[in-house]
Amino acid sequence: MSWLLTEEHLEDLARGAAVLGTGGGGDPYVGRLLVRQAIREHGPVTILDPDEVEDDALVIPTAQMGAPTVVFEKLPSGSEPETALAALEKHLGAKATATMPIECGGINSMIPLVVGARTGLPVVDADGMGRAFPELQMETFGVYGVPGSPMAVAGEGGEVTVIDTGSDNRRMEWIARGVTIRLGGVAHIAEYSMSGADVKRTAIPRTLTLALKVGRAIREGRSSDPIARLEEALSETLYSNLRVLFRGKISDVERRTEAGFARGRAAAVSFDGEHELGIEFQNENLVAVVDGEVRCVVPDLICVLDSESAEPITTETLRYGQRVTVVGISTPDIMRTSEALATFGPAAFGLPHEFRPVEA
């Protein structure tokens, strides 16, 4: 059931990853260019279904870390995630048999593919967020007992830092964020090394194929109704509920790069001028409030789409005047347990709201 990912997949994949990135995850266009170049130079990437991964395999996820506002302006060369992977392999004294995304969303759906193309390692079709989240401890891997440590952080100058905070993934995030800030606001990482058995137990399965499906549905739906087509495509997946939360025009965006994150809020007004939407974000969209009522909140997905093409709009490209359709998408059950909500539910972001499924 393994398959080869080629250049032809990248447009749909980037679009789908941007939807699942729920506003964050880094610019998908940059990631797409990096993968395209790597595939042109080194050939296609083998994608492994999680069921195919041997229980005793050593899977080392790779990713980019940083504020999307910075990533947008500071392009990687493409070799940095390999440098992080090699540093972690050296520290562990063992070679990875596969890499994997830590999140599905934006550039971090792409970085492991760059590593896969350049090193020949297969990429597991799964991840630890089932969307994008801003912080490294916000992983189902960690929720279900896989430590993020030791992790490696690589800078563009070849600087390497290995961080070990034992089982404390929040502390790991805190130190790694400090290193990333010192590296200029963006870095590449390898972390949450785990066995194939742990992949099957803790990862959200098949989110690369999910992103492909989402990107394809939007493209194919453009001749008629892309949102309806997206809803239909999602109905067959673990993300089975889509709700249109709002249609209108962006009326205000406040964005700042703070402590290594892009934080802020956006507002929109309905086309008839009668309704208001407010969104708060920390790299990713966290909560959508319509006319004073919470309509969708983390970990469910809040996706801002162009109202004509349904092209996803990331938080760093939100602009006054954009005409948007905002949709909420339900997350898989593994992301809604009490342990999961303790790590990446509303309270983990300091939000006062209770989690309530978007379909409820």
Add this chain to the structure above:
Amino acid sequence: MSWLLTEEHLEDLARGAAVLGTGGGGDPYVGRLLVRQAIREHGPVTILDPDEVEDDALVIPTAQMGAPTVVFEKLPSGSEPETALAALEKHLGAKATATMPIECGGINSMIPLVVGARTGLPVVDADGMGRAFPELQMETFGVYGVPGSPMAVAGEGGEVTVIDTGSDNRRMEWIARGVTIRLGGVAHIAEYSMSGADVKRTAIPRTLTLALKVGRAIREGRSSDPIARLEEALSETLYSNLRVLFRGKISDVERRTEAGFARGRAAAVSFDGEHELGIEFQNENLVAVVDGEVRCVVPDLICVLDSESAEPITTETLRYGQRVTVVGISTPDIMRTSEALATFGPAAFGLPHEFRPVEA
């Protein structure tokens, strides 16, 4: 020529280290307590003359890193530098045969002694600053070709970070400072691992015995003239010139903890009210200006001493109204070469002054 350092040495050593710390290096009283406890629990520490170190020995210096203003309030447990040492040994795949100070001054004359007492490792009587400096690249080790990387940073919770910036010691400092800030402003480190041959080639020799001699001279001189006694003791060493720069009363202190450092300035007025002294510091005293004229500048030592007892006063304990004698002390030739001045001369601190030996 190796000898045993015992509890009886600590009072003189702490005082001498505070003088050579030239206002910084961390609080010597805290360091003295840590060594005392370690010696009481584990026995005395073997001090090795640098000439005794085998050329193929693996010497790994250990130290504390952070702003003295924080160190003063956040006491280490004593095991942190060992944790850093062990992490670096593991990374290198080799065991240290000795440890060594990276600077002679304040707490960092003491930390390697804590490690020596607790682990049984001998401590080499030498260091890489010949005084205290605020930044990790300011080492004769680095000036003469020994890289600081890889280095290990340990936090109080057992968190460990290993940083490798190749031969770029300034970049290592930058990242390690970021990690230290995230660890609360103080951390413990192991870095500049080197051979015994490199110790002999790049270190300032016999600075532990120098600190002991300085501390003893001040104590013994208290019945008559401690400054004169100090000058006499120094005349037989590589630090052979002492000049009294100023006598007066501290009239103003401005101090802030900024970007992980204690920065600021102090002013004093002579007892007759006719003359003014200004000192700028970054953890350590950098320049002393009397009546508008530079009288002493890095890397030469500027030491603020109590005018009665000649007890050294660190930058974080400077207070309005203290009666002080400020002395300048010349540094060894190895610290005044053009390579050395490029790394820790006035320009390295952004000061506009040319280096001029205090004895000139």
